[in-house]
Amino acid sequence: MIDRDGYRPNVGIILCNWKNEVFWGKRVREHAWQFPQGGIKHGESPEAAMYRELREEVGLAPQHVRVLGRTREWLRYDVPDRWIRRESRGNYRGQKQIWFLLRLVGRDTDVWLRASGRPEFDAWRWSDYRVPMDTVIEFKREVYQRALGELAPYLNRRSPRGRQYRQLDRTEPAGALDRR
Numbered sequence: 125m126i127d128r129d130g131y132r133p134n135v136g137i138i139l140c141n142w143k144n145e146v147f148w149g150k151r152v153r154e155h156a157w158q159f160p161q162g163g164i165k166h167g168e169s170p171e172a173a174m175y176r177e178l179r180e181e182v183g184l185a186p187q188h189v190r191v192l193g194r195t196r197e198w199l200r201y202d203v204p205d206r207w208i209r210r211e212s213r214g215n216y217r218g219q220k221q222i223w224f225l226l227r228l229v230g231r232d233t234d235v236w237l238r239a240s241g242r243p244e245f246d247a248w249r250w251s252d253y254r255v256p257m258d259t260v261i262e263f264k265r266e267v268y269q270r271a272l273g274e275l276a277p278y279l280n281r282r283s284p285r286g287r288q289y290r291q292l293d294r295t296e297p298a299g300a301l302d303r304r
Contacts (some may be wrong), residue, residue: 125166130217131200133164135174136271138225139182139189144253144279147228149181149237149245157259159268160244161221170194170222178226181244183236189226193278198222201267218263223271225278253279 126132137160139147148157162177164170171191178184198220208216228234237245253272257265 125164126216127220130215131198131220132216132218133170133198134161134219134221135164135170135177136161136199136221136223136267137174137178137182138223138271138275139178139184139228140192140225140253140279141228141232141250143250145250146253146255147182147235148249148251148255148259150247150249152243152246156261158261158264171224174222174224180240181237182248183239184228184230184234188228188230188234190229192225192227193275194225195221195223195271195274199267199270201264204263207263221267221271223275225275
């Protein structure tokens with residue numbers, strides 16, 4: 125589903141832990157790190173797509189996270205021609221994304237990279253919220269910076285019940301591959 129301007133609707137997920145570190149996934153068989161993201165299917169809301177992608181790519185269910193915020197507008201990036209499949213050239217320019225900021229309220233061990241039959245990531249880690257963008261593929265960097273900047277104010281807000289999010293025990297090192 126591509127809009128009239130050539131952009132495919134997509135969601136991006138910034139998952140943070142109780143220390144405000146963010147989840148980075150390493151693409152399978154690549155040295156590229158990124159946040160979870162994926163396309164919005166026809167008739168699917170951005171929030172529904174976010175929960176589906178979270179389950180498929182990271183193995184987390186809605187009860188494992190709290191939504192802290194989302195971007196107000198679509199953030200767009202163009203994909204360089206060399207990255208576009210031949211059959212899509214001409215009508216496809218890139219992606220437009222709604223970004224969500226989530227807090228992990230489960231445990232690190234709830235992350236399961238092999239939740240789907242076609243895993244996106246083969247490793248993961250927690251990193252500082254303001255991680256240098258040199259690990260992100262060049263054409264996505266500006267969108268990552270804009271999403272992180274827009275969503276940063278939500279990090280220290282209180283929960284609806286007026287309490288800070290609770291600290292959770294970490295039972296295994298961050299980034300450990302899932303052993304299930």
